[in-house]
Amino acid sequence: MAEKLKVKILIDSTSDFPKELIEPWDVDIVPLYVIWPDGTTEKDDTRDFEELKKFYEKLKTSPELPKSSQPTVEDWKAKYEEAKKNGYDGVLVITISTAMSGTFNSAVVASKEVDIPVRVVDSKRASTAISPMVRYARELFDLGLGLEEVAQELEKKIKAKGFGAFFYVQDFNFLVKGGRVSRFAGFVGSLLKIKVGIYIDDEGNMIPFTKARATKAIHEELIKKAQEEGFPAGSTVDLYMVSCDNMEELKEIEKELRKIYKVKNVYYTPTGKVISMHVGPGQTGFGIERY
Secondary structure (H helix, E strand, O other): OOOOOOEEEEEEHHHOOOHHHOOOOOEEEEOOEEEOOOOOEEEOOOOOHHHHHHHHHHHHHOOOOOEEEOOOHHHHHHHHHHHHHOOOOEEEEEEOOOOOOOHHHHHHHHHOOOOOOEEEEEOOOOHHHOHHHHHHHHHHHHOOOOHHHHHHHHHHHHHOOOEEEEEEEOOOHHHHHOOOOOOOHHHOHHHOOOEEEEEEOOOOOEEEEEEEOOHHHHHHHHHHHHHHOOOOOOOEEEEEEEEOOOHHHHHHHHHHHHHHOEEEEEEEEEOOHHHHHHHOOOOEEEEEEEO
């Protein structure tokens, strides 16, 4: 049997990856950038909840939303070269959907400028739908599969709807101002303060699919949508509970999900800076992986 390869997994900061899993799953995070209206720039480089809470407060009080920028080719190259220096045989990169960001493209360009094998996978998803992809890839590497084999198996599971993200926002204005869902005019206007359910479709686009005033009602809609999108009741799943400054409510959603699914593992994580500036404070939802 061939010797098992030592492979580093890289993800970008929109993955909202659980802090406690970074070391055991041997993953590193490449940050995007936040650019404020006054021109100041900061990296989306923390998974510390207290630091993120300060960012949420700044978002709430800012008269104009910041913009985001993808990691540069040089940012990716630096991470690839670091992996080589540290004795890795290859690098697997999993990025936010190409429908939302050019992050995938910069990672690919950088991969052609280094002499360590790099394979870049378009997650077709975002936020905590990416986190379980790391788990799945690491499991396959531990079984002895090679870099290309793991990438292909991951892409198959993505295509087969093995990973999903379902959430709601409490202020749709953040998504509209961020230019992420401007074509959905029916959700704009007087509906900006209503809870709007969002999922990520097969092409990697964020799609508003329902609206509700009551918290319980929007929870029910999210879980119903998950079942419609490839996660039928009774499935064995992992859950990645995610929120932008509304962590307490996640416990209620978890209780409801446990009534529907056979839950193996549950992780709680706050949204990072870039995802937060698009979904806004109060966002609540979950990533899910079907076994």
